[in-house]
Amino acid sequence: MSARVHQHNLGLGAEYTRRRLPVELVWSHETEKIDEAFGLEKQIQNWSRAKRIALIEGRFKDLPGLARGRTGWSKRGVNYFD
Template sequence: MPWMYILRCADGSYYVGSTIYLERRLREHNEGRGARYTMRRLPVELVYSAEFPNIAQAYAAEKQVQGWSRAKREALIRGDFEALPGLAKKDFARYRAKRGQSEE
């Protein structure tokens, strides 16, 4: 069955991928035969996986999660599904403060 998965890399970053053979792909990552990103951040640890009915859906989920913030990925990993919608909202006040702009 197809899977979307999240790995925690040795440097604390996350890698999101999809595959049909989850165990084999995890082994490939840890043997340095996975993605270039993970080759430089070994070892990696599987922290989340979700099974899908077909590879197209697993790939779509991979692309969606790749676009998420670190906080939103960590909520998914924790299983805190109620937090996900709130983490999708942009904090414009913080964004403006970083750029020295005032609230309008």
């Protein structure tokens, strides 16, 4: 993962990331499949700042209370934190 953070800090990431250099890895989660990783990334990107901070701080029990709307955390119903 440190190689990926290094790539981002060289400006080799998405435009969003390039505008916010330097970046620092504050949370990570390993998945078995790449599509799960992309799904999780998109899910977290859609979260509020408060919910992302709770994730970074390890306050997993707070996550459901910080969810937007009544349908849960994801439009597809996937929840990686149960």
